[in-house]
Amino acid sequence: MKEILELLEHNARLTTGELASMLQKSEYEIEKEIAVLEKEKIILSYGALINWEKFGDDNVTAVIEINLTPQREVGFDAIAERIYRFDEVRTVYLMSGNFDLLVIIEGKSLKDVANFVATRLAPIEGVTQTRSHFMLKAYKKDGVIMEDDDRDRRLVVAP
Amino acid sequence: MTWQDKLSTSVKSVAPSGIRRFFDIAAKMKDVISLGVGEPDFVTPWPIRESCVYGLERGYTSYTANRGMLKLREEIARHYVEKFNVSYDVDTEILVTVGVSEALDLALRAILNPGDEVLIPEPCYVSYQACTFMANGIPVSVPAKIENEFRITPEELEPFITPKTKAILIGYPNNPTGAIMERDDLLKIANFAEAHDLIVISDEIYGDLTYGGVHECFAALPKMRDRTILLNGFSKAYAMTGWRIGYALSNPDFIAAMTKIHQYTILCAPITAQMAAVEALKRGEKYMKKMVADYDRRRHLIYEGFKTIGLESFEPRGAFYIFPNIETSGFTSEAFAEKLIQTEHVALVPGTAFGKCGAGHVRCSYATSIDKISEALNRIEHFLKSHK
Secondary structure: OHHHHHHHHHOOOOOHHHHHHHHOOOHHHHHHHHHHHHHOOOOOOOOOOOOHHHHOOOOEEEEEEEEEOOEOOOEOHHHHHHHHOOOOEEEEEEOOOOOOEEEEEEEOOHHHHHHHHHHHHOOOOOEEEEEEEEOOOOOEEOOEEOOOOOOOOOOOOOO | OOHHHHOOHHHHHOOOOOOHHHHHHHHOOOOOEEOOOOOOOOOOOHHHHHHHHHHHHOOOOOOOOOOOOHHHHHHHHHHHHHHHOOOOOOOOOEEEEOHHHHHHHHHHHHHOOOOOEEEEEEOOOOHHHHHHHHOOOEEEEEEOOHHHOOOOOHHHHHHHOOOOEEEEEEOOOOOOOOOOOOHHHHHHHHHHHHHOOOEEEEEOOOOOOEOOOOOOOHHHOOOOOOOEEEEEEOOOOOOOHHHOOEEEEOOHHHHHHHHHHHHHHOOOOOHHHHHHHHHHHHHOHHHHHHHHHHHHHHHHHHHHHHHHOOOOOOOOOEOOEEOOEOHHHOOOHHHHHHHHHHHHOEEOEEHHHHOHHHOOEEEEEOOOOHHHHHHHHHHHHHHHHHOO
């Protein structure tokens, strides 16, 4: 099962037939295993990793460090939920160290993001401080180098 | 009188590699999918490249000892003890070379007198015959059989023995067939070599690329260490073809003789490549294993793919080649390769480039991406259908 996950994480477009050959299983077995993984929410979605900047989109991404006052019973979870429900919020992690939540936000412009932080995030009860960092350039994302020159430099035929 | 007439007759008589022609055709096309490449599609793992860069920054740009840096020889010795339980003395029994190609040339030149014969099971790597010939030896081709999955047996070798037979040159896992020899197969060759007092040159460059089992090192077989000149390198397992770095392991007399030639012709392997090789042996194994796991999956994919489109092949167990039989297409292997590249733009190499008994087969390398393998199989299927 782990091998299926590793292969799909790298290339979600592999066909059942290809996976079956590669892993020496029947297509039926592969389909069954994937169905289980989906049902158990181990596989959450099949996305493509896209270089939007290259496509021409000039969206702005910001990393926000947020400090919280934990709440009785639920700790940070309830506030985290209030934050991750926003569509603008792409990623939310609970962190150790100098701040509590790391939130990644996408917006159309600097102003757009700043506005969202000021009017939506900062006023949430329990949020004590926010620090915003705007991203300037993505070099590598989820293990993929954005501008990798991976041309095949080999000769076409070699001994 | 032309310049051609001034060439050495022995060099003139060596035929150029049969691979070259397909390279020329393929080089002119744009959308070629190549299954003709005899090297990994991975680049050298970054930590290995980085260690070389770091060495350059610190000024490691000099010659090294003729035999190679002590550190590298120590790593090689450690590797063989740990992996195969066979030990080589770092000072007298290890020689670092410019790829296995140089090591092969040195081995043959060190042991052959004019007219000495070398048994060479075929199909085999394109250099074996030519290097034997250029070392004044006589290459004696021994055809291996497809029925036997291209393993060689003493019964097949025996008829070719003459008083002039000096050595046997084997390369398993095999380029071009992907065949391997298991321990029992090799033990028979070992007995044969001992009975006829032959030197065994064992090219084990694809040893780490063995699937569904472990590689058997010929020198690790009982009584074979001193009789064997073991050749290995970093090109295939660590994706380091362009670095040109390999080594030879054998008894002190053979290594001393090979070192003599090496010191006058090469001096030493490049220090940059030697530093990278140290890193490969120290910390490269996990990257190597990941690449081998990838090759293994592609191996399954291409093996089943050929079965599905009706080209038979035995299951390759090593290296990154598959050697399907294409006789049902009605073409010879050269015609098949040539028509395929012209109509479907898929490059592969006719089996005859690796010896006469490769006729009726083509060599396909699966050191290429899954997408390309799938597309190449589609195109080959289309080719077969349109030439029925």
